[in-house]
Amino acid sequence: MASSRGLRQRGRALRFGGDKVFEYSVMTVATLTLMLVWMLVVRMIIDAQSSIERFGFGFLTGEDWDPNRDIYGALPFIFGTLMTTGIALLIGVPLSVGIATYLSELAPPWLKGPLSFVVELLAAVPSVIYGLWAMYALRPVMVDTIEPVFQSVLGWTPLFQGDPVGLDKFTAGIILAIMIVPTIASVSKESMMAVPDSQREAALSIGATRYETTRMAVLTYARSGIFGACILGLGRAVGETMAVTMTIGNANLTSWSLLDPGQTMASLIANNWGEAQGLQLSALIEVGLVLFVIALLINIFARIMVGRFMGRIPTTGGGL
Amino acid sequence: MNRFEYRKLKNTLASGLALACVILALIPLVYILAGVVMKGAPALSWEFLTSRTAGTGEPGEGIGNAIVGTLLLVFYASMIGLPVGILTGVYVSEYGNNKFGTTVRFFNDVLANFPSIVVGLLAYALVVAYLNVGFSLIAGSFALAIIMIPIVANTTEEALRMVPNSLREGALALGVPRWRTVLKVMLVNGRAGIVTGALLGVARIAGETAPLLLTSFYSSYWSFSPAEPIASLPLTIFRNYNSPSEVLLQQAWGAALVLIVIVLALNISVRLLMRKNKRRPKAVKNRWMTRLPLKG
Numbered sequence: 001m002a003s004s005r006g007l008r009q010r011g012r013a014l015r016f017g018g019d020k021v022f023e024y025s026v027m028t029v030a031t032l033t034l035m036l037v038w039m040l041v042v043r044m045i046i047d048a049q050s051s052i053e054r055f056g057f058g059f060l061t062g063e064d065w066d067p068n069r070d071i072y073g074a075l076p077f078i079f080g081t082l083m084t085t086g087i088a089l090l091i092g093v094p095l096s097v098g099i100a101t102y103l104s105e106l107a108p109p110w111l112k113g114p115l116s117f118v119v120e121l122l123a124a125v126p127s128v129i130y131g132l133w134a135m136y137a138l139r140p141v142m143v144d145t146i147e148p149v150f151q152s153v154l155g156w157t158p159l160f161q162g163d164p165v166g167l168d169k170f171t172a173g174i175i176l177a178i179m180i181v182p183t184i185a186s187v188s189k190e191s192m193m194a195v196p197d198s199q200r201e202a203a204l205s206i207g208a209t210r211y212e213t214t215r216m217a218v219l220t221y222a223r224s225g226i227f228g229a230c231i232l233g234l235g236r237a238v239g240e241t242m243a244v245t246m247t248i249g250n251a252n253l254t255s256w257s258l259l260d261p262g263q264t265m266a267s268l269i270a271n272n273w274g275e276a277q278g279l280q281l282s283a284l285i286e287v288g289l290v291l292f293v294i295a296l297l298i299n300i301f302a303r304i305m306v307g308r309f310m311g312r313i314p315t316t317g318g319g320l
Numbered sequence: 321m322n323r324f325e326y327r328k329l330k331n332t333l334a335s336g337l338a339l340a341c342v343i344l345a346l347i348p349l350v351y352i353l354a355g356v357v358m359k360g361a362p363a364l365s366w367e368f369l370t371s372r373t374a375g376t377g378e379p380g381e382g383i384g385n386a387i388v389g390t391l392l393l394v395f396y397a398s399m400i401g402l403p404v405g406i407l408t409g410v411y412v413s414e415y416g417n418n419k420f421g422t423t424v425r426f427f428n429d430v431l432a433n434f435p436s437i438v439v440g441l442l443a444y445a446l447v448v449a450y451l452n453v454g455f456s457l458i459a460g461s462f463a464l465a466i467i468m469i470p471i472v473a474n475t476t477e478e479a480l481r482m483v484p485n486s487l488r489e490g491a492l493a494l495g496v497p498r499w500r501t502v503l504k505v506m507l508v509n510g511r512a513g514i515v516t517g518a519l520l521g522v523a524r525i526a527g528e529t530a531p532l533l534l535t536s537f538y539s540s541y542w543s544f545s546p547a548e549p550i551a552s553l554p555l556t557i558f559r560n561y562n563s564p565s566e567v568l569l570q571q572a573w574g575a576a577l578v579l580i581v582i583v584l585a586l587n588i589s590v591r592l593l594m595r596k597n598k599r600r601p602k603a604v605k606n607r608w609m610t611r612l613p614l615k616g
Contacts, residue, residue, distance in 0.1 A: 022499035023415050029404055030411035030424045033473070036442070036466060037427055043445035098341025106335055115342065117591055122349050124587045126527025128554045129576050132561050133352045136359075178348045183433075185345070209331035232433060239435020241530035242554075246561060266437050266530070273534055288441040295438065299430045 044289045051282035059286060065252045065268075067276075072283035074290060076254045080169065080262035084244060085237045087173025087258070088180055092237075093230050095177070096184035097219075100226070103185070104192040105214050116189065123182035131246030134175045139166035139247070142174075147259060161257040167249035170258040175243045180233035187232055187306060191225025192218050228305030235298040239291065241266040265291045353580070360577025363570040369578075373556055375540045377565035383575045385542045389457075389551040390579075392544070393536060394526055396461035401468035401525075402518055406507075408469065409476025409517075414502055425477075432470035439466050440531030448535060458546040460536025464528060468521040475520060479513020480506050516593045523586035527579060529554035553579045 045052075055062060055072065062073015103116055147164030154160045195218050203213040219226070249261020250271055263271075265287050276284050321329075371382035412425050443463035447453050483506055491501040507514070537549040538559060553575045560572035 018499045019497055022502070026407050026411040026415065027420075029407040030416075030421075032404055033408060033424060033427050033431060033469065036469075037431065039446060040438070040442040043450065044441065047445050047449070095341050095345060098338045099345055102335075102338035102342050106338055118349065119342070119345060121584070121587060122345065124523060124527075124583055125349070125352060126529065126554060126579060126583060128527065128529040128557045128561075129352065129356065129580060132557055132572060132576055133348075133355055135561055137351060137355050178345075181345050209327050211331040211334040212327070214334075235433055235435075239437060241435070241437045242558060246558070266435065269437055269441070270530055270533055285441065285445070288438055291435060292438045292441075295435050296430065299433055303426065303429055 040292070044285055044292065048282055048286035048289050050279060051286045054279065055283075059283070060290070063254060065283075067280050070279050072280065074265070074283075074287050076252050077263050077265045077268045077287060078290070079254050080248070081238060081264040081266070083169050083258070083262065084173045084176055084248065084264055085234060087170065088176035088237045089230065089234060091174065091177035092180045092184060092233060096181050096229070096233070097188060097226065099181065099185040100188035100192055100229075101214055101219075103189045105210070105218060116186065120182045120186055122178065123186075127179070127240060127242040128246075130175055130179060130243040134171060134243065134247045138175065139171060142166045142171050146170075151259070158256040159258050162259045164259055165249070165261075167247060167261055168259050169248060169262045172244045172248040172262075172264075173258070175247055176237045176240055179240060179243060180237050183236050184229045184233040187229035188222070188226045191222040191229065191306070194225070195221045224308060225306050228302045228307075231298055231302035231305060235295055235302060238298065239266055239295050241270050245270045356573065356576050356580050359573040360575075363574030364577065368571075368574055372542055373540050373551055373571065375559070375568070377563070377567045379567060381567060381571060383553065383556055383571060383578065385539070386551040386553045386556040386575060387578060389536075389539075389543070390526060390553045390582075392457060392550065393460050393464060393532070393552055394522055396458065396546070397464035397468055397525055398518070398522060400461065401465035401521060402472060404465070405469045405472025405517070405521065406476050406514060408473035409480065409514075410502060410507070412473065413477040413480040414498075414506070428470040428473050431466070432474060436463075436467055436528055437530040437534070439463055440534035442466065443531060444534045453547060455535065455537035455549045456547045457536055457543070457550040460532050460550065460552070461546075463531035463535045464525040467528060467531065468525050471521040471524055472514075472517045475517025476510070476514050479510035479517065482513060483509045512593060512596065516590050519586050519590045519593070523583050523590065526586070527554055527583050529558055533558070 051059065051072065059072065059074055060078065061075055062071070063075050064071045064073050065076065066072075099119060103112060103119070107115060143164050143166040147160075147166070147170065150170075151160045151164065199217040199221055200213055203217040208216065244264055245267035248263060248267055250263055250267060251261040252263055252268075253260065255262070269284050269288055269291075272280070272284060367380065368382040369387065370384045371380060372385040373383055374381050408424065408428065412421050412428070415421065416424065440463050443459050443466065447459040447462050448455060453459055487505055487509060488501060491505045492498065496504070532552055532555055536552065536555075538555050539549045539551050541551075543550045556575040557572045557579070560568040560575075563569050563572070
C-alpha cells in the first residue's frame with residue numbers, strides 16, 4: 001500500500017515537476033526583452049561618455065558639427081528632424097483620418113478587408129525602396145511642379161526661399177508622410193471600429209447624416225485613440241532613416257526654408273557611420289541616445305493614449 | 321438651398337473627400353510597384369542573379385552575393401528571433417497575468433515600433449564593438465533578431481489567446497501537466513497564428529537597411545562566414561542609388577525588384593493565412609453554442 005502511494009507520488013512529481021521548470025525557463029526568455037532595452041541604455045551611455053563629458057548639455061544647442069576641429073553639436077539635426085516630422089504630420093494626419101473614416105464608416109463590407117490590406121502594404125515596402133523611388137520619380141515632380149507652385153503662393157514666407165532642387169526637407173517630409181499613413185490610418189481605423197454601434201445609432205436616430213454621425217459620435221468618441229495613432233506615426237517619422245537620408249540632401253545647416261537641404265538625427269548617423277572615429281563616433285552615439293530617449297517617450301505616450309481607449313494596440317507591421 | 325439640402329451636400333462632399341484620401345494614398349503604392357517592375361525587370365537575367373556585385377560598373381555584374389547575403393541574414397536572425405519571440409509570447413499569454421507579465425508586454429509593444437537605427441546602434445555597441453566581432457553577418461543578424469522578437473512575441477500571444485479555453489481545460493482535466501498542455505495543445509492549435517507571426521517578422525526584417533549599415537556593412541565578394549561583413553539586397557540599393565554608372569543603377573533597380581517580390585510574397589501569404597485563421601475559431605464557437613441548450 002505504502003509503496004504504491006510512493007510510486008504514485010513519484011509519478012506526480014515527474015509529470016508536474018516540469019511545470020515550475022518550464023515556467024521559469026519561459027520567464028527567463030521573456031526577460032530578454034527587458035534586458036535588451038536595459039543594455040541598450042547602458043551601452044549607449046558608456047559609448048557616448050567622452051562626448052557627454054566634453055560638451056555637456058551644450059551638445060543639444062551646439063550649432064557646429066565639425067570633425068576638423070572636433071566640435072560637435074546636435075542642434076541642426078534636432079531642427080531637421082522637427083521640420084521633416086512636422087511636414088509629415090501636417091500632410092499625413094488629415095489623409096490618414098480620411099482613410100480611416102472611409103474604411104471604418106463608409107466602405108462597403110466586401111471592400112473593407114482588401115482595401116485595408118492594400119493601404120497597409122504601404123508599410124511593407126522597404127524604406128530603401130521608398131528612397132530609390134523618391135530619387136527618380138518624386139524628385140522630378142517636386143522640382144517641376146510642386147515646389148514652384150508652393151513658391152509662387154507662399155514664396156514670401158521664410159519657408160519657401162531658394163531654388164527648388166528636389167533634394168530637400170520638403171521632399172523628405174512628403175516621403176515621410178507617405179510612410180506614416182499606414183500606421184496612423186490602421187490604428188485610427190481600429191479605434192473607430194471600437195466605437196460602440198449604439199453611439200452611431202443614437203446619432204442616426206435623431207436624424208443626423210452619415211457625416212454628422214461620424215463627426216459627432218465616432219470621431220469624438222475615438223479621439224484619444226486617433227490622437228495616440230498620430231503620436232505613433234510621429235514615432236515612426238522621427239526614427240525613419242533610409243528614405244530620409246536618400247532625399248534630404250544631407251547638409252549640416254539650420255535653415256528655415258523647406259527648399260534647402262538638411263539633415264535629421266537618423267540620417268546623420270547613417271551618413272557618417274563608416275568614417276567616424278574617436279570623439280565623432282562618441283558624438284554620433286550621443287545623437288542616437290537623444291533619438292532613443294525621444295522615441296521612447298513618444299512610444300510610451302502613444303501606448304498610454306491608445307491603450308486607455310482600446311486596451312491594447314494591434315500589432316502593425318504591414319499586412320495585418 | 322434649404323437646410324436639409326445643405327446638410328445632404330455636406331455629407332456627400334465629406335464622403336467623397338474620404339474616398340479621395342484612400343485613392344490619394346494608393347497612388348504612391350501603385351506608382352512604386354509599377355516603377356520598380358518597369359525599371360527592374362530589364363536588369364533581370366540568370367547572369368544578373370548569379371554573379372557578384374563587383375561595384376566597378378562594368379557589364380556582367382549581378383546581385384547573387386546580395387541575395388545569398390539577405391537569405392543568410394534572415395536565416396540567422398530567425399534562428400535567434402523565432403525561439404525567443406515565441407517563448408516570450410508563450411510566457412506573456414500563459415503565465416503573464418501579473419505585474420511582470422504586464423511589464424514584458426509593455427516593453428514588447430514599445431520595442432515593436434522602435435526606430436530600427438537605434439536597434440542597429442545597440443547591435444553595434446554590443447556585438448561589433450564590445451564583443452569585438454567587427455562588422456559581420458552575425459552582428460547584422462543580431463540586430464534583425466531584436467527587430468523580429470516583439471513582432472513574433474505579439475502575434476504568438478494573440479494566436480494563443482485565440483485557442484478556445486475549452487481545449488486548455490480539457491487537457492488539464494485529463495491530468496496533463498501544464499507545460500505539456502502548453503507545448504502539445506496550445507502551441508499546436510495556435511500554430512497557424514504563430515506561423516503568421518514568423519512570416520510577418522521575416523517580411524519586416526528582409527527589407528531593413530539602417531541597422532545593417534551599422535552592423536553587417538557590405539562586401540562585394542561571396543561571403544558565408546558569420547564573422548565577415550556580408551552583402552545584402554537593401555544595402556546594394558543604398559550603395560548604388562546615386563551612382564552615375566548606368567550599370568550600377570540598373571543593379572539597384574534589379575535588387576529593388578527582387579526585394580519587393582520577396583516582401584510582397586511574404587505579406588500576401590500572411591494575409592491568406594490570417595483569413596484561414598479567422599474562420600476556424602468561429603466554427604468551434606458555433607458548434608459549442610449549438611450543443612448548449614440555450615433556449616431551454
